[in-house]
Amino acid sequence: xxxxxLLRYLTVAMLLNKTYQRYGQFDLYRLVDSINRNLFKxxxxxxxxxxxxxxxxxxxxxxxxxxxxxxxxxxxxxLSKLAPKIVESSQCLYYETYCRIHETLQIKNVSEFTxxxxxxxxxxxxxxxxxxxxxxxxxxVAGSIKILKNLGRNSNEVKYAEFIPxxxxxxxxxxxxxxxx
Numbered sequence: 001x002x003x004x005x006l007l008r009y010l011t012v013a014m015l016l017n018k019t020y021q022r023y024g025q026f027d028l029y030r031l032v033d034s035i036n037r038n039l040f041k042x043x044x045x046x047x048x049x050x051x052x053x054x055x056x057x058x059x060x061x062x063x064x065x066x067x068x069x070x071x072x073x074x075x076x077x078x079l080s081k082l083a084p085k086i087v088e089s090s091q092c093l094y095y096e097t098y099c100r101i102h103e104t105l106q107i108k109n110v111s112e113f114t115x116x117x118x119x120x121x122x123x124x125x126x127x128x129x130x131x132x133x134x135x136x137x138x139x140x141v142a143g144s145i146k147i148l149k150n151l152g153r154n155s156n157e158v159k160y161a162e163f164i165p166x167x168x169x170x171x172x173x174x175x176x177x178x179x180x181x
Contacts, residue, residue: 004042011046012079015089028054045069049090053097063113066090095125096132105145118143 014028032054035047043051045068052062069090073083091114099105111121122138125145129136135148 007042008044008046008076009078011050012073012082012086014050015046015086015093016082045072053094057097057101059094059098062094066094092128095128096134099129099132099134099136099147103147105147107140107143107145 011031014031017028032050035051036055045065049062049065049069052058052065066087070083070087073079073086079086095110105125107118107122107125110125111118114121114124116124122140126136126138129145137146137148139146
């Protein structure tokens with residue numbers, strides 16, 4: 001790679017882009033795939049955070065890496081003004097990924113991780129979960145959040161389920177046209 005720092009800035013752009021899952025042109029998952037296949041030899045705390053979180057699913061190490069990411073971003077001349085937003089987006093990605101894998105989440109752990117008090121941490125994580133579309137049950141007394149697994153179809157399954165009948169209709173119409181001609 002001619003300019004390895006571009007990977008850092010591309011990764012940060014992915015973290016800051018709140019719609020990364022909806023639009024494919026600027027896609028976090030393509031970047032993760034490229035990092036996973038070792039297409040880039042460059043490594044720093046931002047790239048390593050993504051590798052630990054999105055490839056290895058090592059939440060403990062990703063949490064430690066987030067502290068290093070914060071230091072590096074604050075010292076980067078191009079990213080220092082965006083450091084709070086980058087850290088916030090990284091925390092959001094961390095917990096979105098965590099909630100999709102685990103069944104329970106302790107608000108105390110969220111509070112420690114984000115540096116917020118318990119009430120702020122509860123409000124923050126509930127807001128994040130709502131925006132993510134994950135179903136949960138909050139137990140404020142026990143200080144935990146139970147993540148309810150979505151028993152319905154995910155959006156890709158719905159798209160594919162719609163795709164099959166439409167394809168069959170197209171094939172039938174094409175067969176009819178070919179028989180007539």
